[in-house]
Amino acid sequence: MIQETDSIAYSEEDAEQSETSVASPPSTGSQAKVITVAGGKGGIGKTMICASLSMALAQAGLRVTLVDADLGGANLHTVLGMYMPAKTLHDFIQRRVKTLDEVTMPTPIEGLKLVCGAPGVVGLANIQHWEKLKMIRHLRKLSADYVVVDIGAGMSLNEIDLFNSGDITIVVANPEPTSIQECYNFLKVAIFRRLRREFSDSFTVQELLDRCKDPSHANDRRLLTEIGDEIMAADRRDGVLFFKTLNAFAPKLILNRVFDYQETRDGLALQIATQDLLQIKLDYWGYMSYDPSIPQVVRAARPHDILAPESLNRQRFLSMIRKYLLGENIRYQRPGARMILPLLYHQKKNDPNWVSRICSLQCQLWGNCPLQEGGMPCRMPEEEFNEKLGRLGNLKTQTLAA
Ligand SMILES: Nc1ncnc2c1ncn2[C@@H]1O[C@H](COP(=O)(O)OP(=O)(O)O)[C@@H](O)[C@H]1O
Ligand SMILES: [Mg+2]
Known part of the structure; x- marks a missing residue:
């Protein structure tokens, strides 16, 4: 069950920061660009996608910091062949250090640093609201070009707010019904959360959102855009803000553990469902094939072999970052345009x-x-x-x- 109200317990240090800073606007200037990676379900390969994406970015010559924000099950350090991290996110949350840079550790991959999660720390998964806001704020201050944030499984406000705080938001799914379903639910919760935050002072909009958020739409069968039209008719400024928020929510999809190319059709189905039922543009970025050597690579602490030099997965991630992050083949699209048509x-x-x-x-x-x-x-x-x-x-x- 999603808890919709947060207990706001700002510390003195955080008091000057408004709550709306959770879903910060895209970073500008020399700030690090934050990529958040989630997917709702556990065990689908979010951590593996984070590691692969970061390695590809580092190999392209960028300064990358990976942040293990899986507060209940940190294991990125193990995937990167590092045992017993000396400093962790816990030190930052506990205020033993002032910045995330101070808990950043080098990894065996050149150009890639890691903020380790704190494996097995009791209660870390239940960090306070202000601690979460502080962490989100500090992600952008890391000395890096890109910060890739590995978010744990689940759809509590911690995961959703961390996800929504990214400049680029990525969902991971496996080509199987349960994962696709959970990914859809995650996106639904995330867009509703974003809209609710944007209209936190509008009782009318909150009520409208409440009516159509339940899965059966028993109270209100209208789509989000129809709700938007009603808001627009009542108050033009609110209406514009509603559609702006809806259009700005543009997550990307990476499929993982794909055995057969045909399975990527499941990604297409997810795109169409999110487009038609939620009016969310879900860009399909690509996929990572199932690689049977991965467990052995992790066991033997050989992180370089996750994207082995001649592997197709390496080529896929390199072309993905070239195409979508490094500006080659950049494309501009009309906001709200339908992303996938099963038509030629x-x-x-x-x-x-x-x-x-x-x-x-x-x-x-x-x-x-x-x-x-x-x-x-x-x-x-x-x-x-x-x-x-x-x-x-x-x-x-x-x-x-x-
Ligand atoms: N592309 C892949 N091919 C083979 N095994 C994979 C792949 N991606 C992930 N795995 C394996 O699946 C398991 C779960 O992956 P992980 O990244 O930890 O998932 P999550 O972070 O979503 O919980 C791990 O044992 C990992 O080694
Ligand atoms: Mg993980």
């Missing part, structure tokens, strides 16, 4: 002559396409597209004839 061709309702190709899993070129942007208009020039399709056709005919 798209026709405008009022203009039957206007047809565009939409990037989709159903495209025959999808598997090898360097421009993969599911749901967006295809960026490949028409001629090149037809030529590649033609070549593929010839190849198929040749294979059949052989």
Whole structure:
């Protein structure tokens, strides 16, 4: 059950910080960019994705600090081949040090530092509200280009607020129904939490959100955008803020433990569900294959081998960060645009002559396409597209004839 009210127990040091700083705006200037990684369910590979993403960023020459914020089950240090951390997040929370930089430790990976969680510390998972706010504030102050935050399983306010505080928010899921379902629920709780915080002083909006938040929508079957329309009709400023908040919530999805490429369709299903039922844009960033050597790699404390030099997983993470974080192939999109259409061709309702190709899993070129942007208009020039399709056709005919 989600507890919606926090006990706000600010310390003197934190008193000057307003509560709204939880979901801070994207960082600017020289502040570290914070990437938060969650997924609701335990054991789906959030920690493995955090480690892999951070390693890929460090290998690309960026300064990265990983923060193990799994308050109930810290284990990132083990994945990185470090035992018995000398300093942990607990020292910061207990105010034995003033900054997170003071509890940052070097790792065997060049360019990658770690703020270890505190494994087995009784009560750490129940940190106070002001302690959580302080931690969130200090994440951006770390001396790094990127701070990657590994968030524990669950959907309590600790996990949700930590997740929502990221400049970039990533959800991890496995291609299996329970994980997909829990990931959807996590996103739902996160968007409602964000909207509730934004409208904490508006009784009318809080009441509207309350009515449509239960899973069965027994009291209110309207979608969030319909609620937004009602708010807009009553108060334009509130309405604009509502839609702005909804559009700004743009989590990314990484699938993990994928055995077969076909399984990535589960990611597509999750995207469509979040788009249609929650009106949330969920960008699909890619996937990590199941790698049977991972348990042995962790046991033998060989973190470099998690993304072994020639492995496909390494290539996937490198291209993921190049495409989405380092600005190559950057794309701009209309806020609120539908991200995934299970269509290859798209026709405008009022203009039957206007047809565009939409990037989709159903495209025959999808598997090898360097421009993969599911749901967006295809960026490949028409001629090149037809030529590649033609070549593929010839190849198929040749294979059949052989
Ligand atoms: N891509 C993968 N291939 C094989 N095993 C994996 C993969 N990702 C994670 N694992 C294994 O799954 C287990 C759970 O992963 P972990 O990252 O600790 O999950 P979480 O942080 O979500 O609880 C670990 O034993 C880990 O070694
Ligand atoms: Mg974990």
